[in-house]
Amino acid sequence: MTSFYPGPSQLYPQIADFLQEAYASGILSRNHRSKEFIAMNQQTVALTKAKLHIPNNYALVYASSATECWEIIGQAYLELCSIHLFNGAFGEKWYQYRRNISANALPMPFSIQKMPSLNALKRLAIRPEVICLTQNETSNATQLKNRWLRKVRAQFPDSLVCVDATSSMGGIALDWLAADVWFASVQKCFGMPSGMALMVCSPRAIALAEQLAHRTHHNSLLHILEKARDGQTTHTPSILHIFLLGKLMETLPDIQTIQRTLKERRRTWEYFLRKNRYELLVHNKAVRSDTVLAIKTTPEKVHRIREKAEQADFLLGKGYGAWKENTVRIANFPAIPAERIAALQHVLASEA
Ligand SMILES: *Cc1c(COP(=O)(O)O)cnc(C)c1O
Numbered sequence: 001m002t003s004f005y006p007g008p009s010q011l012y013p014q015i016a017d018f019l020q021e022a023y024a025s026g027i028l029s030r031n032h033r034s035k036e037f038i039a040m041n042q043q044t045v046a047l048t049k050a051k052l053h054i055p056n057n058y059a060l061v062y063a064s065s066a067t068e069c070w071e072i073i074g075q076a077y078l079e080l081c082s083i084h085l086f087n088g089a090f091g092e093k094w095y096q097y098r099r100n101i102s103a104n105a106l107p108m109p110f111s112i113q114k115m116p117s118l119n120a121l122k123r124l125a126i127r128p129e130v131i132c133l134t135q136n137e138t139s140n141a142t143q144l145k146n147r148w149l150r151k152v153r154a155q156f157p158d159s160l161v162c163v164d165a166t167s168s169m170g171g172i173a174l175d176w177l178a179a180d181v182w183f184a185s186v187q188k189c190f191g192m193p194s195g196m197a198l199m200v201c202s203p204r205a206i207a208l209a210e211q212l213a214h215r216t217h218h219n220s221l222l223h224i225l226e227k228a229r230d231g232q233t234t235h236t237p238s239i240l241h242i243f244l245l246g247k248l249m250e251t252l253p254d255i256q257t258i259q260r261t262l263k264e265r266r267r268t269w270e271y272f273l274r275k276n277r278y279e280l281l282v283h284n285k286a287v288r289s290d291t292v293l294a295i296k297t298t299p300e301k302v303h304r305i306r307e308k309a310e311q312a313d314f315l316l317g318k319g320y321g322a323w324k325e326n327t328v329r330i331a332n333f334p335a336i337p338a339e340r341i342a343a344l345q346h347v348l349a350s351e352a
Pocket of ligand 1: 139
């Protein structure tokens with residue numbers, strides 16, 4: 001079975017060997033305060049930062065899921081007013097998580113066919129102290145491009161910009177300097193098993209967390225950052241995930257190379273779908289995702305397409321949230337072998 005589900009998704013094939021290697025190395029039986037673990041962890045962090053071009057003065061730390069990152073950010077910057085720009089289910093969920101712990105959260109929904117309006121954000125009576133964005137909205141296959149994110153940074157230089165990049169980090173070259181907190185779980189674009197998330201924090205995000213000094217929760221960002229400085233974690237982490245991430249980063253090409261391949265594949269997909277008269281959910285090319293495609297059709301046809309793919313041993317994504325019934329989602333993640341894409345297209349060609 002080849003999975004084109006946008007999370008959990010197809011694993012990189014080399015994961016199979018890395019799992020064996022992790023067992024054989026003995027690292028999984030080591031204490032997480034041991035010098036062996038610390039060295040392995042520091043190596044993983046260094047390799048990940050290098051491969052993804054994360055600036056040296058940004059911190060890279062772990063959490064267990066993107067959902068936990070929503071919570072961690074909400075707690076770390078508890079008293080600050082957060083504005084949530086969203087056009088889909090994941091951005092909205094983030095808003096709701098924040099809303100559950102603070103009244104200082106404001107929703108700003110926008111259309112899936114357009115870029116969100118920065119003027120509307122400027123016209124708000126309150127100052128957005130924290131701006132929460134979903135770089136790649138997995139539920140509807142839209143994205144906010146680096147260029148737009150840089151605009152946010154330039155027009156709101158005092159705001160803390162936090163970005164959910166769950167279904168794009170590891171596939172797209174993100175412009176780290178354009179935001180302060182970036183996060184992603186690894187079961188999407190990283191092609192890894194579920195159960196881990198990465199958080200990337202700017203010096204400003206770190207300084208602000210120190211200033212507000214929230215440390216009462218087990219997953220306090222401040223506490224996580226402090227431990228990470230010594231190559232450690234607050235609690236026993238998934239040593240297996242850290243090992244797998246390190247190995248993967250050793251073998252994968254640079255993020256610029258991965259991105260080039262992905263964008264090329266996206267163009268091929270879009271050409272294929274147009275030629276075969278499939279309709280995309282997102283009409284505006286400027287906001288369409290590079291890493292997730294969404295085909296819009298009738299509920300009957302959704303069922304038929306997914307069933308047919310499954311008979312040929314392909315798993316396609318269901319719709320999600322408001323688009324649950326009338327879309328098929330297809331992951332364009334880097335772990336999917338090129339030859340499987342061609343094979344899936346062969347199956348889908350005869351449907352349309
Ligand atoms: C999948 C996803 C999440 C949730 O990820 P978990 O690891 O299940 O918490 C959050 N945001 C986006 C954009 C996602 O695609």
